Amino acid sequence: MAAVTSRAQRIGRPVSIIAILLVTAIFLFPIYWIGSTAFKPRNVATSVPPTVFFQPEITPFVKLFTKRAQLREQPTQEEYDAAPWWEQAIYDGGERVIKARGEPLLSQYPSRFINSLIVSVVSTVLAVGMGTLTAYGFSRFRVPGADDWLFFILSTRMLPPVVVAIPMFLMYRTFGLTDTHVGLIILYTAFNLSFAVWLMRGFIDEIPKEYEEAALVDGYTRIQAFYKIVLPESVTGIAATSIFSFIIAWNEYAFALIMTTRRAQTAPPFIPSQIGSGLPEWTVIAAGTVLFLLPVAIFTFLLRNHLLRGVTFGAIRK
Amino acid sequence: MANIALKGVTKRFGNLTALKDLDLEITDGEFFVLLGRTGAGKTTTLRMIAGLEEPTSGQIFIDGQDVGDWGVAERDVALVLQQYSLYPRYTVRENLAFPLKSPIRRLDAATIAQQVERAAKTLRIDHLLDRKVDKLSGGEMQRVSIGRAIVRNPRVFLMDEPLSALDAKLREALRTELKNLQVNLGATFLFVTHDQVEAMSMADHIGVLNEGQLVQTGTPHEVYNHPLNTFVAQSVGSPPMNLLAGKLDKGKALIAEAGLAMPCRAAPAQANAGSSLVFGVRPEDISLEADAPGEARIYDIENHGVEKILTMRAGETTFAATVAANSQVAIDETVRFAWNPDKIVFFDGETGNNLQAG
Numbered sequence: 001m002a003a004v005t006s007r008a009q010r011i012g013r014p015v016s017i018i019a020i021l022l023v024t025a026i027f028l029f030p031i032y033w034i035g036s037t038a039f040k041p042r043n044v045a046t047s048v049p050p051t052v053f054f055q056p057e058i059t060p061f062v063k064l065f066t067k068r069a070q071l072r073e074q075p076t077q078e079e080y081d082a083a084p085w086w087e088q089a090i091y092d093g094g095e096r097v098i099k100a101r102g103e104p105l106l107s108q109y110p111s112r113f114i115n116s117l118i119v120s121v122v123s124t125v126l127a128v129g130m131g132t133l134t135a136y137g138f139s140r141f142r143v144p145g146a147d148d149w150l151f152f153i154l155s156t157r158m159l160p161p162v163v164v165a166i167p168m169f170l171m172y173r174t175f176g177l178t179d180t181h182v183g184l185i186i187l188y189t190a191f192n193l194s195f196a197v198w199l200m201r202g203f204i205d206e207i208p209k210e211y212e213e214a215a216l217v218d219g220y221t222r223i224q225a226f227y228k229i230v231l232p233e234s235v236t237g238i239a240a241t242s243i244f245s246f247i248i249a250w251n252e253y254a255f256a257l258i259m260t261t262r263r264a265q266t267a268p269p270f271i272p273s274q275i276g277s278g279l280p281e282w283t284v285i286a287a288g289t290v291l292f293l294l295p296v297a298i299f300t301f302l303l304r305n306h307l308l309r310g311v312t313f314g315a316i317r318k
Numbered sequence: 319m320a321n322i323a324l325k326g327v328t329k330r331f332g333n334l335t336a337l338k339d340l341d342l343e344i345t346d347g348e349f350f351v352l353l354g355r356t357g358a359g360k361t362t363t364l365r366m367i368a369g370l371e372e373p374t375s376g377q378i379f380i381d382g383q384d385v386g387d388w389g390v391a392e393r394d395v396a397l398v399l400q401q402y403s404l405y406p407r408y409t410v411r412e413n414l415a416f417p418l419k420s421p422i423r424r425l426d427a428a429t430i431a432q433q434v435e436r437a438a439k440t441l442r443i444d445h446l447l448d449r450k451v452d453k454l455s456g457g458e459m460q461r462v463s464i465g466r467a468i469v470r471n472p473r474v475f476l477m478d479e480p481l482s483a484l485d486a487k488l489r490e491a492l493r494t495e496l497k498n499l500q501v502n503l504g505a506t507f508l509f510v511t512h513d514q515v516e517a518m519s520m521a522d523h524i525g526v527l528n529e530g531q532l533v534q535t536g537t538p539h540e541v542y543n544h545p546l547n548t549f550v551a552q553s554v555g556s557p558p559m560n561l562l563a564g565k566l567d568k569g570k571a572l573i574a575e576a577g578l579a580m581p582c583r584a585a586p587a588q589a590n591a592g593s594s595l596v597f598g599v600r601p602e603d604i605s606l607e608a609d610a611p612g613e614a615r616i617y618d619i620e621n622h623g624v625e626k627i628l629t630m631r632a633g634e635t636t637f638a639a640t641v642a643a644n645s646q647v648a649i650d651e652t653v654r655f656a657w658n659p660d661k662i663v664f665f666d667g668e669t670g671n672n673l674q675a676g
């Protein structure tokens with residue numbers, strides 16, 4: 001196969017490479033833009049025409065993590081020299097870091113980020129865990145009305161979720177679930193469960209039940225066979241499903257905006273809320289966005305092999 | 319080791335009856351082969367004995383105990399399947415050790431290692447122990463599957479066409495090996511197959527299954543020479559028994575379609591003159607002779623080395639004959655043939671039942 005290339009292939013190859021590069025460039029451009037903005041000095045960020053070459057600085061990230069106030073009077077030279085580099089960077093921008101008992105105060109960003117992590121990770125674990133068990137049940141046992149149940153499970157995704165936002169909000173308020181981690185976790189688990197069940201059922205259906213039956217005959221219980229045989233065989237499916245669930249929970253905006261205000265607020269509603277306060281600090285917002293992109297990128301990168309095999313499951317397997 | 323008994327076992331899937339009122343006895347230490355075509359219910363029978371499927375009605379006994387409400391593990395049987403029974407992520411060694419590592423057995427690592435080695439030696443797969451199973455050839459995989467069964471001492475071995483995915487040569491070799499293994503272990507084997515050669519060559523007893531019903535059980539000799547009906551007659555032997563429809567007339571077999579009148583042995587009492595019959599004759603009981611009573615045209619010749627299988631036509635009827643390889647015959651030649659009158663089997667023309675049965 002390798003040695004024989006037709007004329008069309010020889011011409012087609014460079015053409016397709018160029019096309020791929022072009023499409024990739026278009027898709028990556030916003031990321032480049034936000035990424036470069038995150039390292040720009042403040043006055044460069046909004047210049048027209050845009051500045052492409054500049055001296056990158058880390059100040060936007062320092063600003064992102066600290067509580068700051070306008071400088072009323074310039075620091076003395078000793079104060080300035082005694083300050084660590086990141087504090088000097090803030091002084092340079094005409095601001096100071098607000099401190100309590102000598103310790104710098106953190107901005108709200110880290111806590112919002114951690115909220116996002118908690119809510120996304122926990123809801124993903126729950127959705128994928130429950131989804132896998134449910135899918136196993138549907139795949140292996142005769143469930144009366146299985147098709148109807150599965151359709152019902154899927155139908156929960158047919159309505160755009162925002163449609164139920166107001167009744168949900170009223171329910172949440174009644175139960176005291178607004179602005180709680182638990183509330184968001186329940187919500188995201190419910191979102192992701194239906195498609196976790198569907199995806200995992202596809203994967204588990206592909207695992208021959210003969211493996212488990214052999215394990216039963218070999219002296220294992222159903223549960224042991226599930227852990228020893230089915231789980232290892234379905235890691236690909238679990239990885240793919242986890243990534244999808246995680247991305248959906250991580251990026252969810254509408255409900256987070258409605259249901260959370262402070263304590264449990266996640267990053268997606270928080271970042272744009274910063275635009276509204278005074279003159280928008282675009283570089284700081286860009287820095288927050290860049291950090292926000294990282295977990296999904298890292299998670300996807302770690303599981304990339306599984307993901308590739310997962311989404312093309314069945315098509316290229318063997 | 320143990321004996322197995324099935325009493326009046328029926329299995330229905332929805333409104334399909336896979337097995338009907340099955341009675342089966344397999345004595346301790348015998349090699350029992352269940353022979354049946356595809357869909358006959360062979361796998362279903364094994365799965366019910368293993369406990370993977372519940373009978374709709376009837377009882378299953380292992381060693382005289384009704385195992386109806388026993389779990390799969392408690393029954394302590396080993397099951398070898400046609401395929402898919404090895405765990406793909408494990409090495410051969412891990413696969414062999416898997417049954418021993420079950421929490422119900424509580425074996426220590428040294429015992430496990432020793433038993434794995436022993437099973438591997440018996441099946442000559444010790445050089446494969448550290449290989450991943452998905453890299454093995456079909457024959458090696460089946461050896462490992464059998465190894466996983468013998469590594470512990472199950473009460474019975476259940477084998478679901480373990481050789482049918484292999485090529486002919488390997489199948490033959492493993493057949494002999496499996497039979498020797500069973501003799502050496504003194505184990506009870508229930509082996510199901512659709513291949514009558516396997517059944518004939520390995521079994522102590524054969525049970526012939528037809529659409530969920532057990533038609534006949536007996537030694538290979540009994541099943542071959544005294545088939546209870548035309549179905550069994552056609553299920554064993556290669557080529558199978560020739561079945562020729564006709565009537566009895568003054569002690570002769572009159573086969574009108576073929577224009578033949580052949581001598582035959584004394585007919586059983588039920589075979590009244592004039593009633594419609596089916597005459598069964600094995601291909602090897604037909605011989606080519608110069609002054610023989612029958613006449614037919616050679617339609618096809620298959621050369622099998624030591625013998626030739628002839629397809630012959632007389633009138634509208636086709637039948638097979640096995641003759642010595644040095645017989646001088648040619649296609650389209652008209653030959654005279656005789657059959658061994660003592661070996662003729664009489665079947666009822668309507669029901670297909672052997673008239674001398676019971």
Ligand SMILES: Nc1ncnc2c1ncn2[C@@H]1O[C@H](COP(=O)(O)OP(=O)(O)OP(=O)(O)O)[C@@H](O)[C@H]1O
Nearest residue numbers: 331334336354355356357358359360361362363512
């Ligand atoms: N789980 C099931 N649900 C419905 N029907 C089934 C099920 N298992 C088996 N059957 C049916 O029962 C009948 C017997 O099946 P079984 O698998 O025992 O046949 P078999 O003799 O093993 O055939 P083969 O030689 O093809 O393996 C078939 O008609 C089959 O379609």
Ligand SMILES: [Mg+2]
Nearest residue numbers: 360361362478
């Ligand atoms: Mg079968």
